[in-house]
Amino acid sequence: MMLSPSQPQVLATSYHSPQLDVEVKLNTNESPLAPPEGFLLDVAARIRRSSLHRYPDRQASELRQRLGEFHGVDPEAIFVGNGSNEVLQTIFLAYGGPGRTAWVAQPTYGMYAQIAGATRTELIPGQRSDSGQLTEELIASDASLVVVCDPNNPTGMVEPAELRSLPPLRPHQLFIVDRAYHDFDQRQIPEWHGENVAVVRTFSKALSLAGLRLGYVVADPTVIAALYGIVLPYHLSSLSQLVAVSALDWQRELQAMVSLVVTERDAMVSRLAAFGLAPYPSATNFVLVDMGIHDAHEIWNRLVARSILVRDASQWPGVGNALRITIGTPEENARFLSTLEEVLR
Structure with a gap:
């Protein structure tokens, strides 16, 4: 019999993000802009x-x-x-x-x-x-x-x-x-x-x-x-x-997008709250949002079906029924929000 891994419990709980071919990728907290x-x-x-x-x-x-x-x-x-x-x-x-x-x-x-x-x-x-x-x-x-x-x-x-x-x-x-x-x-x-x-x-x-x-x-x-x-x-x-x-x-040129992200992040929090959801206050380039009466995993699936990838956080310890959204470009954020509004209906 082939030698088995010494720590199978670590392999079973490893932290990875799904890599899917989508048009709008808002799941891994990357910068929305490429280097100049x-x-x-x-x-x-x-x-x-x-x-x-x-x-x-x-x-x-x-x-x-x-x-x-x-x-x-x-x-x-x-x-x-x-x-x-x-x-x-x-x-x-x-x-x-x-x-x-x-x-x-x-x-x-x-x-x-x-x-x-x-x-x-x-x-x-x-x-x-x-x-x-x-x-x-x-x-x-x-x-x-x-x-x-x-x-x-x-x-x-x-x-x-x-x-x-x-x-x-x-x-x-x-x-x-x-x-x-x-x-x-x-x-x-x-x-x-x-x-x-x-x-x-x-x-x-x-x-x-x-x-x-x-x-x-x-x-x-x-x-x-x-x-x-x-x-x-x-x-x-x-x-x-x-x-x-x-x-x-x-460094100054590479960090130029930070102010854009902060502005878009604050706008994202306001829009998510307007949908009746409960976004956490954020000091990062992402927003965690409690989906309330909506099933987070099901909403995640519906977004993926529409070529939008966010992070399904509903199975993470201590989080609950939530999604995490990386702040993208203004165009990506607008598409995500309009699509989310559609699938919430």
Whole structure:
């Protein structure tokens, strides 16, 4: 008999989004706009000057230097990976594992539970307040890792700013703060920071580069050294590094769509409420909406039949009868809303 997987329970609950051939794709929180032509020409020029016959820089020195300048830290405080998921997995490999625990409060990003299972880190299920947010009292003090998604996916809600005072009071814990949607949060408040805080960021959302698969973490240099000690050698390709450096040169142009998304997001919330639905307040590039008396999965099927793909969140832990809609272009959003109004009838 063929050897079976060692963790079939992880395979059975893996977090994946359906990839369907549709005309309007609003299900994976990507940017509605492609990078500008000038950026692509800059990338092409860098590729022509590169040495692809050589292995990449294992330490991603130039990219870490640039990211360090952007965040006001030394390069030794930056770890770069193939998307924030690899970054998160590397943190769990270094600081989780057998005998360690991770506190995660649903509903939140499904990959946290999957990565905990894959790294054999015991998951401690957390609780949220009636408003759907976290409080200091609700976060377990005996967990090795505390995972906070701020703003949160899939609800789109921000966590209370006062949570930022908690890590210094709990030096025995590592706080992993996923800030994938940071750029869509209009609050002007200080970033999470501290020796025991790892702030995870991504190029996939506000920088319009989901296809690049580039994520990074800002943390104390001792944490970063542990991550580079455990990650596979040459894990980040030369192409990924040079495209990311170009993206930092073009950051203002790449992020130009953020204001469009915020405007469209707020309009989306208003229209969904006008339909008699219950959208969550969002500080991201998506909206989670409780479908009320309508069956979310059935509505999802009807939208797919009309070549519109959103995310069916009705089976996610702690969510309920809901759909999650990525904010697209004004034309895509208008088509989604008119079609939704049609199928709700």
